[in-house]
Amino acid sequence: MDAQRCxxxxxxxxxxxxxxxxxxxESLGVALRDQLVRLSLTEIxxxxxxxxxxxxxxxxDDLFMAAFLIHNGCGDDSFSDFCAGVVGLGRQWYELALADPDNLAGHPAVQGVAAGTVNISVLLTERFQFAPRRALKxxxxxxxxxxxxxxxxxxxGLPVGSPAGAAPVPPRRLERLAAMFPEQQASLELFYPDLTVVGG
Known part of the structure; x- marks a missing residue:
């Protein structure tokens, strides 16, 4: 199976x-499992x-910063769930996030988190992440x-599970997300000064 079919x-x-x-x-996890159970074991x-x-x-690192800002903190497990969540937004938003994580400021779910109308854990999609394993079982x-x-x-030689992580990127500030989540930005600068450009 190639990336296009995925x-x-x-x-x-x-x-x-x-x-x-x-x-x-929940909805992504169920929907993905339902798609996958139609396939063979090998295809899954x-x-x-x-x-x-x-x-x-x-x-x-820069997408970890986005996860930290949106979700008011982010540990290793949560970041793994967030990475799946970005995939779950679909290819267009995935590619926008890869091009610049600050683009996530334009997504309605993230805007809802900032406005207090959407659950803060919106992109922490553990069930979606493990849907292929549930389908395989x-x-x-x-x-x-x-x-x-x-x-x-x-x-x-196929990788089983998610690889550990991608190459680090230079420190930066995600201006739009920082403006949407100023308290989280202050915490990010405090706890991760090596990732941020303080006062940038």
């Missing part, structure tokens, strides 16, 4: 999930590999078949 599946799930931002994780494993690569590219039917499929993927 995106087609993600976009189908994104379309089905709709714009109820407070239930984004291949999707999971491509999905992990998409998350890997988001795992950058459902199609495999038992744990043995599930682990055998993962073993075959590793033997074939």
């Amino acid at each position: 995106w087609e599946i993600v976009e189908a799930a994104r379309s089905e999930a709709g714009t109820d931002w407070d239930n984004l994780d 494993v291949e999707f999971d590999a491509q999905f992990g690569v998409l998350q890997y590219h988001v795992a950058r 459902q199609v495999a039917g038992d744990d043995r078949s599930y682990y055998e499929a993962l073993d075959r993927a590793e033997q074939a």
Whole structure:
């Protein structure tokens, strides 16, 4: 499965999930699982590999800063969920975020968080992140078949799960997000001075 086919599946799930931002994780998780259970075990494993690569590219310091600002703090597990959440916004927003994380300031879910009308955890999509594994278990039917499929993927050289993270980027300030979340920006500068340009 190539990246284009992976995106087609993600976009189908994104379309089905709709714009109820407070239930984004649940709706995306269900929609993606429903898309994947139509595939073979091999195709699901291949999707999971491509999905992990998409998350890997988001795992950058400047996108960690965006996650910290939007969600009022961000640990390792939360950042992994956030990386999946950016994928879950669909290809257009994913590419905008990669080009400049400050572009997330224009997304209606993030604007809703700033306005207090959307749950602060909106892009922390754990259920969506692990939907491929749930689909694989459902199609495999038992744990043995599930682990055998993962073993075959590793033997074939496919990455299993999300890679650790992408290359670091130079310190910077996300101006639009900082303006939307000024208290979080102050905390970010306090706890992560190496990532920010204080007073920039």
